Amino acid sequence: MGRRALKRIDKNLDYAWHLLEFEQLPEQCTSQTLFGNDAPLEFEIGSGKGLFMRSASGARPEHNFLGVEISFSYARHSAARLAQCERTNARMLAGCGQRLLREYVPDDSLEAVHVYFPDPWWKKRHHKRRVLNEAFLLQAVRTLRPGGRVHFWTDVQEYYDATLELIAEKTPLEGPFDVPPTPAEHDLDYRTHFERRTRLADKPVYRAEFAKPEPTGRG
Numbered sequence: 001m002g003r004r005a006l007k008r009i010d011k012n013l014d015y016a017w018h019l020l021e022f023e024q025l026p027e028q029c030t031s032q033t034l035f036g037n038d039a040p041l042e043f044e045i046g047s048g049k050g051l052f053m054r055s056a057s058g059a060r061p062e063h064n065f066l067g068v069e070i071s072f073s074y075a076r077h078s079a080a081r082l083a084q085c086e087r088t089n090a091r092m093l094a095g096c097g098q099r100l101l102r103e104y105v106p107d108d109s110l111e112a113v114h115v116y117f118p119d120p121w122w123k124k125r126h127h128k129r130r131v132l133n134e135a136f137l138l139q140a141v142r143t144l145r146p147g148g149r150v151h152f153w154t155d156v157q158e159y160y161d162a163t164l165e166l167i168a169e170k171t172p173l174e175g176p177f178d179v180p181p182t183p184a185e186h187d188l189d190y191r192t193h194f195e196r197r198t199r200l201a202d203k204p205v206y207r208a209e210f211a212k213p214e215p216t217g218r219g
């Protein structure tokens with residue numbers, strides 16, 4: 001991704017609680033171990049500059065949010081913005097979202113997994129580096145609660161089509177459910193910075209949502 005310099009963080013801002021690294025994680029990441037309550041827990045993988053984390057945690061104070069960003073400087077920037085907004089229901093992890101799901105998240109525990117505009121890895125031989133690969137999707141299925149949702153938006157039609165095909169072939173997820181676009185009412189009224197950039201350039205955004213099936217009744 002073309003990366004602009006990030007704004008300097010106020011040196012008096014204390015964002016230590018908002019920024020986690022793997023060494024600080026509890027053995028099992030749950031709302032209880034990360035936030036000390038039992039609110040529904042949503043993850044965002046690849047938060048970038050953290051617009052989704054800020055707006056979603058403000059709009060849904062009754063949910064908890066953990067954003068995961070592999071670039072330390074972006075994770076720190078997002079954590080600082082959450083601290084500035086005094087969010088008590090949102091934290092950032094600087095690290096790999098695939099590792100987080102695989103190693104630290106109990107079965108059937110998440111309300112939602114959000115992946116917005118993941119790096120496209122255009123060349124076919126690099127597709128295995130994509131965040132939305134089969135192993136990650138199966139971890140999302142394992143860790144979501146029944147009825148929990150995967151949200152996936154991208155501006156890359158080939159990534160969108162390939163992921164929908166992978167989900168249909170390899171996972172029990174139900175969907176895709178349509179996600180209609182909503183008009184932006186102010187300059188930051190977009191799901192993420194990449195959505196803003198794509199829509200302002202008049203390019204299409206491909207959006208889908210999937211649900212983990214509820215268990216079927218006995219007999």
Ligand SMILES: C[S@@+](CC[C@H](N)C(=O)[O-])C[C@H]1O[C@@H](n2cnc3c(N)ncnc32)[C@H](O)[C@@H]1O
Pocket residue numbers: 001045046047048049068069070071074095096097098115116117118119131192193194195
């Ligand atoms: C194209 S940017 C999109 C950022 C943001 N979601 C948006 O829509 O504005 C993709 C982001 O995913 C991050 N990323 C890539 N692989 C990752 C991984 N395995 N775990 C966590 N973050 C990852 C990148 O560092 C980058 O910030």
